[in-house]
Amino acid sequence: MKRLLAFAPAAIFVLVLVGFAVGLRRDPTLLPSMMIGKPVPAFNLPPVRPSDALSGRGGLATDQLSGEPVMLNVFASWCVACRVEHPMLMRLKEQGVTIHGLDWKDEPADGAGWLAERGDPYARVGNDRTGRAGIDLGVSGVPETFVIDRKGRVRYRHVGAISVEDWNRKLEPLLARLRAES
Amino acid sequence: MRRLILLAAVLAAMAGPVRAVTPDEQLPDPKLEARARSLSRDLRCVVCQNQSIDESDAALAHDLRIILRERLLAGDTDDQAVAYLVQRYGNFVRLKPPFQADTLALWLGPLAVLLAGGAGAAIYMRGRSGPPAPLDAAEEAELAALINTDEAH
Numbered sequence: 228m229k230r231l232l233a234f235a236p237a238a239i240f241v242l243v244l245v246g247f248a249v250g251l252r253r254d255p256t257l258l259p260s261m262m263i264g265k266p267v268p269a270f271n272l273p274p275v276r277p278s279d280a281l282s283g284r285g286g287l288a289t290d291q292l293s294g295e296p297v298m299l300n301v302f303a304s305w306c307v308a309c310r311v312e313h314p315m316l317m318r319l320k321e322q323g324v325t326i327h328g329l330d331w332k333d334e335p336a337d338g339a340g341w342l343a344e345r346g347d348p349y350a351r352v353g354n355d356r357t358g359r360a361g362i363d364l365g366v367s368g369v370p371e372t373f374v375i376d377r378k379g380r381v382r383y384r385h386v387g388a389i390s391v392e393d394w395n396r397k398l399e400p401l402l403a404r405l406r407a408e409s
Numbered sequence: 410m411r412r413l414i415l416l417a418a419v420l421a422a423m424a425g426p427v428r429a430v431t432p433d434e435q436l437p438d439p440k441l442e443a444r445a446r447s448l449s450r451d452l453r454c455v456v457c458q459n460q461s462i463d464e465s466d467a468a469l470a471h472d473l474r475i476i477l478r479e480r481l482l483a484g485d486t487d488d489q490a491v492a493y494l495v496q497r498y499g500n501f502v503r504l505k506p507p508f509q510a511d512t513l514a515l516w517l518g519p520l521a522v523l524l525a526g527g528a529g530a531a532i533y534m535r536g537r538s539g540p541p542a543p544l545d546a547a548e549e550a551e552l553a554a555l556i557n558t559d560e561a562h
Contacts, residue, residue, distance in 0.1 A: 235529075258455065261499045332468065358472050365497045367455040367469065 260384035261365050267292050267299070267379055268363035272353025275330050275338040279352075287327055287353025293379030296405035297325045298372055298398070300349070301361055303333045304341040306369040312388035316348035319394070324402070328352035331361040331369055374398060376405045429466045436478050445478045448487055452477070452494060453502045461504055 262268075267289050274286040292299065300316060302309045316326055328349035330338035335354040342352070355361050364373065367386075374383040383401055385393060430449075436442040446463060452473065454465035462470040462477075473494060480490035494502050506512045544552065 255458065258501050259499055261495075261497060332472075358469075359476075362469075362472060362476065362497060365499075367498070 257386055258367065260381070262373070262381040262384065265381055267373075267375060267381055268360070270353075270355070270360035270363065272329070272355055272360060273335065275328070275335050275352045275354045276342060276347070277339055284351075287329065287351045289379065291351060292327065292375050293377060295325065296374065296376050296382075296402050296408075297327055297350075298374055298402070299327045299329060301329045301331050301364070301366050301369050301371045301373075302341075303331045303369045304337040305333065308388045309370045310345075312370050313345050313348070315389050315391065315394070317346050319389075320348040325350050329361060329364075330354045331366060332356065332358040372398075374401055374405070376408065429464055429470065430474060431471075434471070434474055434478065436482065441478070441481050444487060445474070445481055448481075448490060449474055449477055451504050452491070453504050455498055455502060 269289050271288040272286040274280045274284070279285060298319075300312075302312075319326060326348055328351070330341075330352060333354065334356065338352070338354055342349070353360075358366075364371075364381075365384075370388055372385040372389055373381050374385075376382050382405060383397070385398065389398065430446070436445060449463040450461050452462045454460045454462045454467055454470040454473075456467040456469050457465050460470075462473045477490055477494070480493050485493070491503065500506055500512075506515060508516050
């Protein structure tokens with residue numbers, strides 16, 4: 228018993244070490260999403276693009292987010308990290324990935340200006356001026372990207388700009404898996 | 410130096426409790442406003458994570474304060490209003506986490522450490538207590554031999 232007790236401090240040290248090794252590597256800004264597995268909350272957002280307003284195509288509504296697995300990208304013209312992410316979204320669009328846009332806490336004119344100036348990676352894009360649709364999704368900042376399955380359920384939430392690595396490791400395999408789901 | 414201390418004291422006296430709530434957010438009904446204030450002190454701002462939404466200047470904290478007041482105006486109880494935000498942001502928005510299965514370690518962990526420490530201390534104290542047993546004849550002889558060799562040097 229005594230001999231075992233002599234090892235106790237070392238054992239506690241190892242435990243603490245493991246605790247720190249796990250705890251300190253986690254990014255505290257990554258919060259678990261409450262939306263995983265749940266249907267996208269109901270919203271019907273007005274258009275951002277003037278052309279969508281003129282043609283009557285409209286902005287973005289919840290029922291347009293089911294059918295095929297898609298990505299829903301939350302962005303804003305005032306968001307700095309979105310500038311970093313934007314070229315990646317353009318490349319994904321070229322690859323044929325369907326991305327819908329949610330222009331969060333932004334004036335429609337500013338969102339439209341952003342798209343006209345930098346290019347428009349979105350299939351549909353809606354303006355969420357008050358930010359309520361984003362808050363219903365549990366958005367804590369921009370950019371954030373949600374992966375939505377055929378049934379219109381949120382399956383994954385990506386916080387921050389999408390990097391090539393994020394796409395290759397996480398988002399692309401997930402979309403492929405969701406496409407294979409019936 | 411004295412002047413500096415005086416200045417610091419004056420400044421400290423002037424600094425009231427820091428609040429981010431702006432007048433246009435406040436509800437006309439002081440009772441509802443008081444409820445909103447006390448609830449928002451226990452809700453975490455998800456942008457600047459160690460501030461409550463009552464203290465935070467973040468735009469999202471402002472939105473959440475407004476939403477909280479809207480819920481109260483709509484007749485929600487305190488629990489319902491908080492649940493509305495928890496539904497969206499998870500239990501993380503509560504600065505005081507609820508007592509449930511996945512927070513057991515959080516709530517009971519300190520108690521477990523205290524008990525373990527107490528048990529360790531008890532074992533140690535018991536090991537120390539009581540005078541040592543007197544030496545038997547063989548040990549006495551050995552001791553005497555050791556003392557004698559030492560003296561011989």
